[in-house]
Amino acid sequence: MRRxxxxxxxxxxxxFATLSPLLRWYAFPRLVKIPAxxxxxxxxxxxxxxxxxxxxxxxxxxxxxxxVQTLKGxxxxxxxxxxxxxxxxxxxDSLSYAQGPDGKMVxxxxxRYIFDAHTQEPVHAKGEMVDGDAVERQGIEFKWPxxxxxxxxxxxxxxxxxxxxxxxxxxxxxxxxxxxYFEQTIDWTKVPFPRTMPVxxxxxxxxxxxxxxxxxxxxxxxxVEPVTGAPVYGEEIHKEELRGGSLLGGREKxxxxxxxxxxxxxxxxxxxxxxxxxxxxxxxxTSYLPWGFLALGILLxxxxxxxxxxxxxxxxxxxxxxxxxxxxxx
Numbered sequence: 628m629r630r631x632x633x634x635x636x637x638x639x640x641x642x643f644a645t646l647s648p649l650l651r652w653y654a655f656p657r658l659v660k661i662p663a664x665x666x667x668x669x670x671x672x673x674x675x676x677x678x679x680x681x682x683x684x685x686x687x688x689x690x691x692x693x694x695v696q697t698l699k700g701x702x703x704x705x706x707x708x709x710x711x712x713x714x715x716x717x718x719x720d721s722l723s724y725a726q727g728p729d730g731k732m733v734x735x736x737x738x739r740y741i742f743d744a745h746t747q748e749p750v751h752a753k754g755e756m757v758d759g760d761a762v763e764r765q766g767i768e769f770k771w772p773x774x775x776x777x778x779x780x781x782x783x784x785x786x787x788x789x790x791x792x793x794x795x796x797x798x799x800x801x802x803x804x805x806x807x808y809f810e811q812t813i814d815w816t817k818v819p820f821p822r823t824m825p826v827x828x829x830x831x832x833x834x835x836x837x838x839x840x841x842x843x844x845x846x847x848x849x850x851v852e853p854v855t856g857a858p859v860y861g862e863e864i865h866k867e868e869l870r871g872g873s874l875l876g877g878r879e880k881x882x883x884x885x886x887x888x889x890x891x892x893x894x895x896x897x898x899x900x901x902x903x904x905x906x907x908x909x910x911x912x913t914s915y916l917p918w919g920f921l922a923l924g925i926l927l928x929x930x931x932x933x934x935x936x937x938x939x940x941x942x943x944x945x946x947x948x949x950x951x952x953x954x955x956x957x
Contacts, residue, residue, distance in 0.1 A: 771853075
């Protein structure tokens with residue numbers, strides 16, 4: 628009986644020991660993904676900012692500029708791309724919408740970002756664009772990979788349409804969560820005018836004919852939860868200038884926008900709570916279950932060997948002795 632139980636325990640030990648690496652290296656890449664229908668939004672505010680008044684063409688101080696960024700999963704587009712991509716794909720239709728304190732539009736920049744649902748690597752397909760201009764992204768955008776590493780990454784800048792390193796600057800504690808801090812600097816770069824201008828009747832083509840150009844620089848900061856790869860907080864020190872041309876009336880340059888945009892507090896709280904719940908799910912697949920199954924397998928193996936050892940005969944059986952028959956009397 629002991630031998631039978633020992634064999635059963637041995638079979639379960641092998642099963643759990645085999646399941647441990649399968650969960651981490653086979654199931655995790657296939658099951659943990661960004662959902663194709665995900666929708667999220669984020670609000671940043673730049674207080675005491677500088678903004679160009681297109682009526683007077685002079686830079687003025689304003690109390691606040693609000694930037695609303697939305698990401699909406701396009702399921703139909705992702706399913707179409709998956710037919711030829713050979714992997715799970717997510718398509719995010721993004722909109723970055725900025726407005727001044729009076730509620731009027733300052734900028735409106737749409738994007739389509741196509742990427743691998745698990746690795747977050749960009750997938751190049753028809754429709755990939757920034758503000759209507761076709762692009763071919765290199766590097767990540769919006770989100771880091773699951774199990775983010777302590778290293779620099781390539782990050783795509785939508786304004787300049789370029790990819791540049793975003794540097795790992797260290798590990799910090801952010802509201803009880805261990806996060807990796809990343810920072811990217813884009814030096815002054817000539818960038819295209821938006822297709823949707825803040826003044827009705829003015830187009831990017833009409834501005835270009837004046838000879839005036841648009842320049843941009845930024846310092847981008849992210850605090851990223853490494854297990855999920857999700858930023859829990861972000862800031863951007865953003866500056867734009869118009870330079871040269873007849874539009875400026877002989878001036879060399881004028882500030883179009885300058886401000887330090889920070890994630891609004893209510894969105895910080897919501898993001899932290901969401902990341903904490905998703906973090907537990909990722910850890911189940913990458914740490915808790917694999918290590919737990921491995922420990923259970925070792926325990927069952929030890930118990931099986933113990934029962935097998937107990938079931939073996941110990942000392943050799945004693946030698947058989949012959950007894951003399953009782954005497955027979957008449």
